[in-house]
Amino acid sequence: MSRKTKSKSTISFDLFMVFVILFLCVFAFLMVKINSLNQTIDSYKYELSTLENKFSSLNDSYAVLNSQKLNLETNLADAKNDYDGLKKESADIIGAINTYQTEIQNALSWYKKNSVLGQSKTEERIKSRLDSYCFEIKQNTCEIKLGCFYLLNSEYFDLSYHYDNETYSKEDKLSSLTEFLDNNGGDCEDYSLFYKAEYNYVLSQCEGKSVVLKGWTLPNDDSDTRKYWLNNARTWYLDDVALVTIENFTYPNIVCGALYDPVLGNVAGRCMLAFTEKPILSSSDLDDLDGAFLIEPQDGSFRGNINQINSNVFLLTNKTYTDDSILSWIDSVISDSDYYLFSRTYASWLTYDSFDKQLQEQKIKIKDAII
Known part of the structure; x- marks a missing residue:
C-alpha cells in the first residue's frame, strides 16, 4: 500500500x-x-x-x-x-526714331528737290534766260559763265539780298527755291542754294561735253585786267577784272561757316559755292573739298581755293578745329542730296544720311532686345 x-x-x-x-x-x-x-x-x-x-x-x-x-x-x-x-518705352523710342527718320528723309528730299530748278512759270522763264545767256556749246566743249547768274538774278528777275530776320522775323531759315523767288531774294544761304540750282540746270544742258567754267575775280598787282562778259550776247560786262578759267572742278556744293561777307565787310557766318572734281556723296568725300574753287553766289566772283592762302578759308577737321590761327573756316556743307555738319563735340563730320542709318541700326537693336 x-x-x-x-x-x-x-x-x-x-x-x-x-x-x-x-x-x-x-x-x-x-x-x-x-x-x-x-x-x-x-x-x-x-x-x-x-x-x-x-x-x-x-x-x-x-x-x-x-x-x-x-x-x-x-x-x-x-x-x-x-x-x-x-516694351512700351521701346515702342515709344522706336516711334520717336521713326519720327526722326521721317524728318531726316524729308530733309534729304528737301535738299534734293531744291538742288534743281522746278517747273513753275518763273523757273521756266529763268531756264529760258539761262539757255540764252549763261552757257555756250562749242563743238565738244560747254563754257559756263559763272557771273551770268548774278546778271539774270539782279537785272532780269529783280532778286536782291534780304536778311532772314526781315523776311521771316527769325535769325536763320534756309528758303526753298519757291520761297526765294516769292521773297524776291534772300540771304547768302538762300542765294547759294538758288545759284546751285541754276548751275545744275545749266550743267544738265552740257551733258556729254567737256565743261569749262568762266569766272572773274578782283585783280591784284600782277593781274592782267580785261572785260568779263556776263552774257553770250556781250551786252553786259564787268570792266577791269581778272579772268578765271576753271576746268575739271565742276560739281557744286554749298559751304558755310565763318567766311568773309561782302555785304558786312567782315568775317561772319555765311555761305559760298565750292566746286569739286567729284560729287560729294558721303562724309569721306569731304576731303575732295581740299583745293575746291570758291565762288561768291551773289556776284559769281572767284574767291580762292579751300585750304589755300589765296582764300584763307579752311575746312574744319579733327586736327584743325582747335587751331586758333584759323580765322575763316567751313563747318557745314550742303551737297545735292545731303547736309554735312562738323561737330566740335565729336570732332568729326556728321550727316543726315549717316544719322538716319545709325537710327535704323539702333531701332533694329531695340527690336531684337525686346523680342
Missing part, C-alpha cells in the same frame, strides 16, 4: 519537473523573441528618428523652396512689369 503512494508522488514530481522545464524553455524562447522584438523596435525607432529628421529637413527645404518660389513669383511679376514698361 505504501509503495503505491510513493509511485504517485514520483509521477507528480516528474510531471512538475517536466512542466518547469517546459516553462523555462518557453520562457527562454519568449525572452529570445522579446529581445529580438526589442531590437527590431529599436531599429524601427532609429529608422523612425532618421525619417523624422529627414522629414524635418525636407520641411525646412520645402520652406526655403517655397520662400524662393514666392520670391521668384514676385521677381517674375516685377520682371513682367519691367518688361511691359520696357
Whole structure:
C-alpha cells in the first residue's frame, strides 16, 4: 500500500519537473523573441528618428523652396512689369526714331528737290534766260559763265539780298527755291542754294561735253585786267577784272561757316559755292573739298581755293578745329542730296544720311532686345 503512494508522488514530481522545464524553455524562447522584438523596435525607432529628421529637413527645404518660389513669383511679376514698361518705352523710342527718320528723309528730299530748278512759270522763264545767256556749246566743249547768274538774278528777275530776320522775323531759315523767288531774294544761304540750282540746270544742258567754267575775280598787282562778259550776247560786262578759267572742278556744293561777307565787310557766318572734281556723296568725300574753287553766289566772283592762302578759308577737321590761327573756316556743307555738319563735340563730320542709318541700326537693336 505504501509503495503505491510513493509511485504517485514520483509521477507528480516528474510531471512538475517536466512542466518547469517546459516553462523555462518557453520562457527562454519568449525572452529570445522579446529581445529580438526589442531590437527590431529599436531599429524601427532609429529608422523612425532618421525619417523624422529627414522629414524635418525636407520641411525646412520645402520652406526655403517655397520662400524662393514666392520670391521668384514676385521677381517674375516685377520682371513682367519691367518688361511691359520696357516694351512700351521701346515702342515709344522706336516711334520717336521713326519720327526722326521721317524728318531726316524729308530733309534729304528737301535738299534734293531744291538742288534743281522746278517747273513753275518763273523757273521756266529763268531756264529760258539761262539757255540764252549763261552757257555756250562749242563743238565738244560747254563754257559756263559763272557771273551770268548774278546778271539774270539782279537785272532780269529783280532778286536782291534780304536778311532772314526781315523776311521771316527769325535769325536763320534756309528758303526753298519757291520761297526765294516769292521773297524776291534772300540771304547768302538762300542765294547759294538758288545759284546751285541754276548751275545744275545749266550743267544738265552740257551733258556729254567737256565743261569749262568762266569766272572773274578782283585783280591784284600782277593781274592782267580785261572785260568779263556776263552774257553770250556781250551786252553786259564787268570792266577791269581778272579772268578765271576753271576746268575739271565742276560739281557744286554749298559751304558755310565763318567766311568773309561782302555785304558786312567782315568775317561772319555765311555761305559760298565750292566746286569739286567729284560729287560729294558721303562724309569721306569731304576731303575732295581740299583745293575746291570758291565762288561768291551773289556776284559769281572767284574767291580762292579751300585750304589755300589765296582764300584763307579752311575746312574744319579733327586736327584743325582747335587751331586758333584759323580765322575763316567751313563747318557745314550742303551737297545735292545731303547736309554735312562738323561737330566740335565729336570732332568729326556728321550727316543726315549717316544719322538716319545709325537710327535704323539702333531701332533694329531695340527690336531684337525686346523680342
